[in-house]
Amino acid sequence: MAAQETPTAYVGGTGDMAASRMRYQSEMSIGVDRFLEPRNTECPWCNSAALKVLLRSPDVVQHKPGRFTLEECGGCGHVFQNPRLTPEGLEFYYRDCYDGYQEALRERMFKLQAATYRGRIAFLDRHASPKAWLDVGAGHGHFCRAARAHWPNAVFDGLDFGDGVDKGVRRGWIDRSHRGPFPELADDLTGRYDVVSMHHYLEHTLDPFAELDAAARVLPPGGHLLIEVPDPEWPLSRVLGRRWNPWCQPQHLHMFPIGNLKEALRNRGLDPVAEERGMAHQTGADLLMATVQFWNALMPDPDAPWLPSRGTGYRMSRKAALVAKAPSLALAGFLDVLILPAARSANRGNAYRVLARKAPYRAEG
Structure with a gap:
């Protein structure tokens, strides 16, 4: 999943690590409550006041300090972080996650997504042959690399906040990079692309409606928008609670049932032409990642610059824990x-895809 909200690049090295640790300690010394906006009393999707707390969670991604709440709307089923992080809070909690300190870890995780990339490619291939594709939330360009192998004559550009898209250009995976908020860049990108994709991007954004508006402006009549997001209606999302990886607090701000998304697309002249639920299911995102989260919370990374320094005893214990956790990870992965197969036969999963087509111009009269 790509970083969306101004992640800050980190360059390795002893001096940089010391400076990063000092910066984190300075920020955390005055508390992190300032990173949260006032609580919203209405659903940002349908304006209903029928809200209930779904779960409360710490930072399950990096274990930075803070507590976060997801609320669910009784009117439309929309799930959203409430109170929501401020832009400064998003910078703090994204920093060193996709770029910087944990970049190498994220690179390894992206490389494990080959089956998901193939699924997205096959999904679009049944409906369109792209000539110019904009991947919004492109990260380091791993999906564009896979798609380019299938459509070698198409142009693949990437948009994101971090410098990963620039690295994607240098690697030859992305033709051109765009950095910044999609809604602010949309007018300059209008008419350039016949396909726009948002893969696990919308759930990270402050205003999903503004992102969909931007896609509607950029696409020409007949162009396609491909969206993939976590599915909050997946039963294991409730069973696993905050350990369900796609809740991903504090990074995921909005989670929407598929019916909500399709209605929002139609309201913008983007007609849903296909959807996938069971086929979009991601193996490993449920029990395996819940187990990984458990072990990571039990014994966090001792070198993370936002955590207290750890001695030799802790490091030795953490290495010993690798032996203890291996069987649990293997069992979770097997399950x-x-x-x-059950997800696919029931046509339900922990994620879903929707492909929408922008309505063509209609001749007047």
Whole structure:
């Protein structure tokens, strides 16, 4: 999943690590409550006041300090972070996650997504042959690399906040990078692309409606918008609670049932032409990642610059824990594999895809 809200680049090295640690300690010394906006009393999707707390969670991604709440709307089923992080808070909690200190870890995770990339490619291939594609939330360009192998004559550009898209250009995975908020860049990108994609991007954004508006402006009549997001209607999302990886606090701000998204698309002249639920299910995102989260919370990374320094004893214990956690990870991964056929046969999963087509011009009269 790509970083969306101004992640800050981190360059390795002893001096930089010391400076990063000092910066984090300075920020955390005055508390992190200032990173949260006032609580919203209405659903940002339908304006209903029928809200209920779904779960409360710490930072399950990096274990930075803070507590976060997801609320669910009784009117439309929209799930959203409430109170929501401020832009400064998003910078703090994204920093060193996709770029910087944990960049190498994220690179390894992206490389494990080959099956998901193939699924997206096959989904679009049944409906369109792209000539110029804009991947919004492109990260380091791993999806564009896979798609380019299938459509070698198409142009693949990437948009994101971090410098990963620039690295994607240098690697030859992305033709051109765009950095900044999509709604602010949309007018300059209008008419350049016949396909726009948002893969696990919308749930990160402050205003999903503004992002959909931007896609509607950029696409020409007949162009396609491909969206993939976590599915909050997946039953295991409730069973696993805050350990369900796609809740991903504090990074995921909005989670929407598929019916909500399709209605929002139609309201913008983007007609849903296809959807996938079971086929979009991601193996490993449920039980395996819940187990990984458990072990990471139990013994966090001792070198993370936002956490207290740890001594030799802790490091030795953490290495010993690798032996203890291996069987639990293997069992969780095996059970996740068993879930996949059931998800596909029921046409439900932990994620879904929607492909929408912008309505063509209609001749007047």
